[in-house]
Amino acid sequence: MISNRISKLFIGALILPFACYGQQELPHNYSLFKPVPKSMMREMETDRPDVTESPYTVDAGHFQYETDFVRLVKEKSEEKKTHTLLINQANIKIGLTKSTAIQIGFQTYGRQKETEIASGNTEISNGFGDVTLRVKQNLIGNDQGNFAMALLPYVKFPTSKYDEESRFEGGLIIPMMYKLPGEWNLGFQVEVDRLKDQDQPSMHTEFLQTLTISHQILKNVDGIAETYYTYDFKEHHFSSFLNAAVQMEVVKDFKFDVGINYGLQHDAEKQFFFGASYRL
Structure with a gap:
């Protein structure tokens, strides 16, 4: 029953942006083929480095490239330990209209090492990763x-x-942000996903909720602190995380970042990364 409801919600959410496209009145008809002038562009916002996505879209007719140069992921279940190295896990963002953007995510290279806890047997694989459309x-x-x-x-x-063991996965993310006095930003996110099981060739539904806060700690340097949890409806299992990151604007429309996503439970993921964002 839950899976059917999630599927209907997900399909409706996929259709909604394109339905809204025809309903919105765009100032000066700015679009993918008639870009917003640079003098009128909004301040650059990124979906990284925290888990909480930005609710702001890329300006119509402009592109933004966001990537993990390197990301290390450590996972542990009852049956195996998994260490994954990702190189250039990227997200290309394209502004279509005043308030709609499409995103294409891909993993240029991944190396995964799986070790069975009982036997100690190890398997290593590598190559191109998954592609995500958002x-x-x-x-x-x-x-x-x-x-x-x-x-x-x-x-x-x-x-x-x-x-x-990669499979089709999907979900719906709803990011929100409050701009608080003193240039503090408070972000929230709720998310429902249909994901593969870690140790079985089956799927489960997962809920995620985040809370993040950010503020400038030095000139052109922002500090970000975040917490979030996930709930697996199939296993009735909670995982909670504490995250921290620093993002630095090197020049206008170009930012570096480094951070950690740390799972508090023994079977929760631990991730370490550094990356960058660039807007054209």
Whole structure:
């Protein structure tokens, strides 16, 4: 029953951005083929480095490239330990309209090492990773105001060469942000996903909720602190995380970041990364 409801919600969310496209009145008809002038572009916002996505879209007719140069992921279940190295896990963002953007995510290279706990046997695989298609539809606050919210449905295609158990996955992300006094930003996110099981060739539904806060700690350097949890409806299992990151604007529209996502439970993922974002 839950899976059917999630499927209907997900399909509806995929259709909504394109339905909204025809309903919105775009100032000066800015679009993918008629870009917003640089002098009128919004401040650069990124979906990284925290888990909480930004509710703001890329300006119409402009591109943004965000990537993990390197990401290390450590996982442990009752049956095996998995260490994954990802190189250039990237997200290309393309502004279609005033409030709609499409995103194409891919993993240029992944290396996965799996070790069976009982036997100690190890298997190593590597190659190109999965491809993800996302559509971000801002609902409120894209251009003004202190509150913004968006819908961000996605589908992940199992193109991975390093993960033989990769499967179709998908979900709906709803990011929100408050701009607080003193240049503090408070972000929230709720998310429902349909994901593969770690040790079995089956799927489960998972809920995720985040809370993140950010503030400038030095000139052009932002500090980010975040917490989030996930709940597996199939296993009735909670995992909780504490995250921290630093993002530095080197020049206009170019930022570096480094951070950690640390799972508090023994079977929760531990991730370490550094990356960058660039806007054209």
